[in-house]
Amino acid sequence: MSELHDLSALELWRLLQAGETSPVELTAHYLERIERIDPAVGAFVTVTRDAALERARVVQDTVPTAAPLWGLPSADKDLLRRAGVPTGFGSRAFAGFVPDESDPLVIDMDDAGAVSLGKTATPEFGLPSYTESLASGPTRNPWNTELGAGGSSGGAAAAVAAGLLPFAVGSDGGGSVRIPAAACGLVGLKPSRGRVPGGSGLASLAGLAVAGPIARSVVDAAFLFDGMISPRGLPAAHRSAVRAPGDDGPFLASAVHGEGRFQLGVTTSSAWDEYTDIRIEEPALAALTIARSALERRGHGTEDLVLDPEPGYAPAFRTIWQAGAAAIPVDGEREELLEPLTRWLLERGRAVPARQLVESLAWLADYEMRLIAQLSTFDAVLTPALAMTPRPIGWYDASDGERNFDQQVRYTPFTSWVNVSGLPAITVSVHDTDDGLPMGVQLIGRPGGEAVLLSLASQLERAVRRPVRHPALW
Template structure:
């Protein structure tokens, strides 16, 4: 008999709809699994068993089964406030903070009928691409516990990969969904800017940060994305006049069908190349070749893209990242509680002149236009998901913010520019290293091109024929 956590989220949705399992039964199953596995993996910052069971009962009695995520368990990333639940934001500076109200994304998953089991672990304020920090155990990669799970949605990815959740929402301002998804052998989706009403990116500096799904399959990711976009059903209720162009969804059909032939560009340069030594590891190149062979074998047009230098990118992006950190609500003596990386970003960011910030924003706006023009002849662009294999726990320099930032760029040079350009992207696992750690590829779409990405990712998923197994540790 298949254990509940071995089912995909879509299969669990079908079981719930048929009444073969109840929201309470499903919630209790995952809570038991969290109790057993989380001490070793470190995926959760907070678990809320009593509130979760009560919520499952409420969903059963008060919400219609038509709610897109009805009865499905997930967790809120610990950057998002849920009323009455501790919100640490991955920082010692917020130890003991319990908000009185909930963020819009949390309200959205509730409206969609989901059951939150707690808060997934995140690094301090979601700034790093790894999920480690002082005062809390590191979030470990379920495929090999000596490795990190990536970040900043590392707790969400580790929970899904180890079967403690069927899927989970994350946030992505520079790769924070796609990096941990790729590290943990999962599907991660960064939607177009403006696509998800409760996490559109339109209110963030330079429009970087958006909300999206982390899941084990392409269809599961589409199921969760549909719930995030339209928690009470399509059409989605967008709050801004600016919204993602293209197909408005739902996207589950495109992910299930996996149809179409497309023109795909292959890109191996990054805008960080002029500022850092970027080396693509053999394992990452091998994964890219698997992706190319899969798409070529399916009849898609494949074309290698010539490198395009962008020597101003590193300075402009660093300015924006530092300026964003400058708004962290920590001052005075409390700054001593921050991680060295956070403190470096915050202090440098607060010293950035207004002119420098304005010039960086203008430069990145021009960069967005150039990227979209460069990609215009392709339906999607294929890149490595990561330049290196998942990094060991403790690999990043904990004391030198400048060096730490550089290490992150070398690990994941293919993600942040997608946020700057506001484009959708999806990571898909396609291969494994010699010791069984998954490796993946990234597909980047046109503005509003999520449907095409889901179709291509589904085809790669079928072609690669990777099993849906959870790590052998459990």
């Protein structure tokens, strides 16, 4: 008989609805696993055991069972404020900070009936694409704890992969949902800009950072995605002419049915090709080949695609990445508490001239339109998820900002330009290497095209038949 954590999120929800388990029982089960397993993983920075059990009792006794995520455990990425819970933003500079108010996404998850078990690990202010914060230590990949879990939603992904949560909410400003999901053998969905009310990206610099689900299967990702959207619905501000007709959700049906035949572009090129030497390792290419063949067998058309060269992309994106650190609310002597990479970014960001920032924002806005136009003949575009296998703990040079930036680009060249364009994208694991490491692919959709992506991803998941499981150790 399967244990509760072996079941999918949707199966757990059905058990809850049938009264075969309860929010309190389910919460206690996952809290026990966190206590036993997380010391070897480092997925959580704070576990709110007492508050979680009390919240589960409140959900059980007072929240209508019709709430879309009723009784299901989740957690808050440590970039999100939850009133009364320590929120460190992955930084020693915010040790002991306890906010008085919760962020909108936290409130939306509560309104959907979820039960937060605590805060998942993130790198300092979510800036890098790996999770090795000096404030809490590295987050390890459950498939091989000598390797990193990716970032910046590394704690969320590691928790799901290790069976510490049935699913988790992440945020993605340059790949921060898709990178750790791919590294940990999961499904990660970056929604269209504006799709998730509590994490729309509309107010973030260059519209980069959006909230999205991380789960073990496409169906579970869609299930959580619907729950993230349902409390308030799609913001009217993003009902634009470029959105795909008929893609308003709910999205679970698209993942469950997995219907349709589509035309796909397939590419190994990226917006970073003019910046550095991108070398795609054999396991990443093998994943792409497996996915392409599987989709072709399902009747989808595929066509090789080479993206137009964009030599202006790297300097424009670098400016935004650095400028994004300029507003970190740390000054004076407290700057010494920041990690070397963050200090480098903060100093560079605060030195960016206003003209350079405005020009970079304008360039990226033009790039968004060019990219959407180039991809418009395809229903979706298939790429590797990552260019390399998951990186070892300590692989990134945290003391040299220039080298660190280059390392991040070479590891994950296929993600940031999707954020710049505001397009939806999903990563799906399709096979394991001989060493047992999961490798996956990314599907990029049209504006507002999450339903097509979920349908395609579901078909791909079924075609490759990679088992949905936790690492054998756990």
